[in-house]
Amino acid sequence: MENIILHAQPREVFGKKVKALRKKGQIPAILYGHKSKSRPLLVNKTEFEKVFEKAGVSSLVSLKVDNENPQKVLIREPQRDPISLEPLHIDFYKIKMTEKIRTEIPLKFVGESPAVKELDGTLITNRDAVEVECLPEALVHEIEVDISGLKTFDDVIKVSDLNIPEGVEVLNEPEEIIASITPPRSEEELAELEAPVEEKVEEVEEVEKKEEEAEGEEIVEEKKPSEEQEKMP
Secondary structure: OOOEEEEEEEOOOOHHHHHHHHHOOEEEEEEEEOOEEEEEEEEEHHHHHHHHHHHOOOOOEEEEEOOOOOEEEEEOOOEEOOOOOOEEEEEEEEOOOOOOEEEEEEEEEEOOOHHHHOOOOEEEEOOOEEEEEEOHHHOOOOEEEEHHHOOOOOOEEEHHHOOOOOOOEEOOOOOOEEEEEEOOOOHHHHHHHHHHHHHHHHHHHHHHHHHHHHHHHHHHHHHOOOHHHHHOO
């Protein structure tokens, strides 16, 4: 197992003041977990992005705070700015190597499906990760899912078909479908999809016509003199 190291330092700035830290390339973080008090930290943005690309949320990271001994942690999915996607805050979960943990391992779909290439089908993936329980040392960065076995529209890949590493227990239902292929739409199906749209356009036009007629009647009524006005010389 590769030893992935990430450096951090204690954080003494909180609240709105952390914006200034982010501008300097620092990300506020917090360390919590196994029988330990939560601890605010700072990490370098550039270093973190490189580590997270390699480790993700399912690989162990050696978090080294200043000159202290490294601590084994998992990185939780970072909070990110909704527009720039820049990381805003990071959670590090401290673990104990002799105790099982529950987490998720991402799925990586590989290969080429004959049903997609030759039959113009569409690949449908129902999950991008599976929930697992294992000792920390058994964790892997990702689980590959080979879709080359999807040759017809009846073929599916279930949780039970996954190649799970030794020592890892998948908690999802074995019969849950991970991937399948849907056939291309027929001309009849495409026609049915277009029909309601045309009907709705006609309905809208009919409503607009009635509204215009109603508005015309209101204008006529406004211009029509009242009985009192008719009696006036």
